[in-house]
Amino acid sequence: MKIIFLFIALLGLSSLGSASFSPLSVGLVPPLEFPPxxxxxxxxxxxxxxxxxxxxxxxxxxxxxxxxxxxxGGTAFSGVFNYNKGDVTVLGLxxxxxxxxxxxxxxxYGLQLAGLANINNAESSVTGLQLALANVSEHTQVYGFxxxxxxxxxxxxxxxxxxxxxxxxxxxxxxxxxxxxxxxxLAVSPILNVGF
Numbered sequence: 001m002k003i004i005f006l007f008i009a010l011l012g013l014s015s016l017g018s019a020s021f022s023p024l025s026v027g028l029v030p031p032l033e034f035p036p037x038x039x040x041x042x043x044x045x046x047x048x049x050x051x052x053x054x055x056x057x058x059x060x061x062x063x064x065x066x067x068x069x070x071x072x073g074g075t076a077f078s079g080v081f082n083y084n085k086g087d088v089t090v091l092g093l094x095x096x097x098x099x100x101x102x103x104x105x106x107x108x109y110g111l112q113l114a115g116l117a118n119i120n121n122a123e124s125s126v127t128g129l130q131l132a133l134a135n136v137s138e139h140t141q142v143y144g145f146x147x148x149x150x151x152x153x154x155x156x157x158x159x160x161x162x163x164x165x166x167x168x169x170x171x172x173x174x175x176x177x178x179x180x181x182x183x184x185x186l187a188v189s190p191i192l193n194v195g196f
Contacts, residue, residue, distance in 0.1 A: 019054065027051050040070075047078075055086070065096070076100075100132075106140075126153075135162075151176075156195075170195030 020035070023043035027033025030052045040055040047062035055070040065081035073089040076082045080098040088106040095113040106124035114132040124140040134150040141155040152166040156174075160167060165174040170181040172195065179193035186193055 025051065025053060025056075037069075065098075165193070167195070 019040050020038070021040040021042050022035045025033060025035060025039070025041045025045040028048050029050045030037050033051060037052045038054055041053050042057045044059040045051055045053060045056050045061065045066065047066055050064050050066070051062055052067045052069070055072070056068050057073045059074055060066055060072070060076040060082070062078035065078045065083065066076065067083045068086065070086040071088070072084045072086065073091065075092045076090070076094045078096045080096060081101065082094055082096050083101045085103050087104050088102045090106070090108040090110060090112065092110040093113065094100050094108060095111070097115045099117045099119060100112055100114045101119045102124065103121050105122050106120045108126040108128060108130070110128045112118045112126060112130045116132060117134040117136060118130050118132045120137040120140050122139060124137060125143065126137065126140060127143045129145045129147065130137065130142065131147045133148055135146045135148045135152065137153045140153045142153045142158060144158045146153060146156065146160045146162070148162045150164045151160045151162045153160070154167070155169045156167040156172050158172045160174045160179070161176065163177045165176045166180045167174065168182045170184055170193065174181065174189070174193040175191070177190065179189045181187060181193050181195050184193065184195040
């Protein structure tokens, strides 16, 4: 565990450049937060309602949600949403009661959990489990599991379990009402689809 925190700290410090940083951010809503949202946080961000920061590396907690304009690395929990505009490295958990939206390159090592949707818009990878009603990760390589009503990924090395499962390249098993494997022997298969 100490190695993970050391990795997060080094990752955060190495990307700060000349920007100001703080080990802790506490806020109600922007701009009612300390330090201001142009600071980088290496440690913890605690948002009583909603928080917004340039870069965050460490623990990210938000009652309603959090937005990161730059890079994020660490573990995130929010009541409604996590929205990251820059590069993302999730270590352990990214959880939201509503949605996790990652607009740029994302790497998840662990669990990406949302009550409604996990959305990874850019070339990404999930090593572990993606769990939500909808997992929309069109440009993502999944190493492990996608579980939801609707699952979509570019490459799946493992399992997709849901009502509708979509993969460009399947190297594993799809279990659902409709299963799509664009490059497989069976492009569409009900109930079960297997790819190698």
